[in-house]
Amino acid sequence: MSTTLLLIQTLNGLQLGVLLFLIAAGLTLVFGVMDFINLAHGVQYMLGAYFLAAFAAATGSFALGLALTLAAALLCGVVLERLVLRHLYGRDHLDQVLATFGIILFLNEAVRALWGSAPLHVDIPEALSGAVRLMPGLLYPLYRLVLIGAGLGVALLLYVLVTHTRIGMRVRAGASDAAMVSALGVNVGRLFTLVFGFGAMLAGFAGALAAPILSVEPGMGDNILILAFVVVVIGGIGSVRGAFVAALLVGLVDTLGRSFSTSLMRLVMDSSAAAQAGPALASMLVYVLMALVLAVRPRGLFPASAG
């Protein structure tokens, strides 16, 4: 394996990690603050991608499309929260699973009914097309670099928001003790709507960023949702910092595992067996990682509350 390939795959891993973080950040807050299991978070990511495809085509501008997408994703999250989810706070997790599973079925199908089953194509914006020479012999698409940068930027913004603002402090406090926050006179209902809408917007943002480089199709949020769950479990429920570290970890392990597992397996077995075992092993890696973390730290790397 060459250094160039390793570098490229590391960047690809970062890119996946950044997308995962954008999804997992909202997810982990919703879990932490509301003790709510939201399976429908993945469809928010999918909606983000579809919104961008639609708005960018309609306005002819990626930037304008992105702005409209963020607004629409936020709106969707708030509507969903007001209409359905808020009635399920404090209920059995099984009710939450049932309802959000129903929402997934509905939204995946709605997207299929509106846009069809075939993947949509979204162009990379003109200004961000092309590649950058990172070092001799290493070209990397500019858009993907921008994606990584944008993700890291949002992570930083989120970190400042959560640790240094009044609203962030309330959210953090809510993640460890919602009853207490409520007792302090904070309007918990509004706080929940806010957290939920914001989480939906971040997931939509991730979907929009991914739209030009991944295929935009019904159900695209389902698999990434489960990877985001893995991120939340590894990072610790309710911890944005944990989600960040875990997202990068999962992104790197998954991407590097997939590209190098077969060659690594060749070291210990013959090449046809390695061609079989390599991909199988690669697809299991992040879950094995999760199991290992849980074995050592059942509450994740950065448990949000000590109690």
Added chain:
Amino acid sequence: MTAPRPILQLQGLVKHYGRLRVSDDVWLDVAPGETHALIGPNGAGKTTLIGQIAGEIPSDSGRILLDGADVTVERPHRRVHRGLARSFQITRLIGGFSALENVALCAQALEGSSFRFLAPASRDAGLNAAAIAALAETGLAERADIPAGRLSHGEKRQLELAMALVARPKLMVLDEPMAGLGKAETQAMIAVLRRLAGQAAILLVEHDMHAVFALADRISVLVEGRIIASGPPDAIRADAAVRAAYLGEEV
């Protein structure tokens, strides 16, 4: 003189929550057959101490000996098998089970394997007989078939006691068994506990001073995580430090 080995020994038990020492170097012995009351104002750390004895709350330092064996790091269910039974401050019952089945559940933990998959447990004569006996001892025999969730508060308290009793424990740790009981119910509970005294040692955590002085052979007083006095009821009643710290307003 050789005193019998205590059934429970706490040796310098400590538990911190952050910088707060909730259990602060607690030393306590409970002799076999003794009813030992643990009293103290709210927030003194009684519930934490019970959690440590039962094994739900890990101790930061110190030792817990149960019948001479060091159980400091043993898991809760293992301590039950060594002869420790407990009741909860807020009643914990299997609400969907009948009173009888609640007690039979506890009986089956100590009698035979519970990895039996085919024979119906409700027709296990041995378990049912033990359960009925324990219910009778606490005065609940007639209510055996009522779902636990539908019993009155007083009856739930009695049921918890029967669940502890059926295990034939060497030590029962009772967390405020009188809490929420009316006057008559409290009297009935005192009568039941008096009857049980001698069958097993009892560590009784209780706020009802009338009950404590009626039942206890010895009393220990816990204030801010420390035992400030320990001795027979009369000595405790007379203890100046105890009166100052705690009893003053109540006795």
Added chain:
Amino acid sequence: MSISARRSLLPLLLGAGFALVPVVTGGDVYTVNLAIRIMCLAIAAIGLDLILGYGRLVSFGHAAFFGAGAYAVGILSTHGFTSAPLLIGAAILAGAALALPIGAVSLRTRGVYFIMITLAFGQMLFFTATSLSAYGGDDGLSLPARATFLGTDPFGSPLSFHYVVLALLALVYLGGRAIVASRFGRVLRAGGEDERRVIAAGFPITAYRLVAFVIAGGIAGLAGGLYAEFTEFVSPAYLSWQRSGEFIVMVVLGGTGSLHGAVLGAAGVVLLEEWLAEFTEHWRLIFGPLLVLAALAGRDGLARLLGRGTR
């Protein structure tokens, strides 16, 4: 009618209903096949009800064990094995053997963690199945032949298939009832209501839950093996998390913690899907909101509507 009489009457009616399907329809292949499909899924749903309904553990990876059973049958078939007891035994074993390590890790956690982790491990097995390039990878594999038993062909015709699956469904149901009522089941049920109480009574509750999880995995494996024989085909889609979700929906809508509710739920979901699909290919647009309404109405709301007084 007393509750206990009802509790045995409804399962009897269900059993009689399935037994009569071929008779009433004159052996209509479409209907019989529909009944077989329902019964296979019902077996898996009964397994899930053991842990979800009685143990109150929301396992979101049940399809993985179902798929493991299917793949056990599929893989052994391609290697020329045809003995039905061997194949079905292997399916049960595959489900149980996978449930053991997955349960051991997952049961260290509670609540939403448990849901997410079982979901994640299910997904791991899904991807493992897609990477089995020797056995069809993404595309899955077709069974070269159906299993045989002592020179007979139990899965050969829809009719004999129907009654074999019905017999196994009855066996699983009765076995499940025995387990629920046993000493073991009592500990499992009590743990579902109040874990701390059960530990304080002297039970290492996790060990009991793990055994229940493995039993549920084995039952799902059996169901998957039968389903593979039924469709003569195995694919990663059998392990998809949507199918795990469907199993949960079946158990919940049928009414958790009754076993026959799982059968009712399986029938309800499959028939509802078939019925809705007659109106529109986008039937999920209706099915999804129905689930939301069911959850909002209180979990057993729909169960009450569908089968008044079944609980």
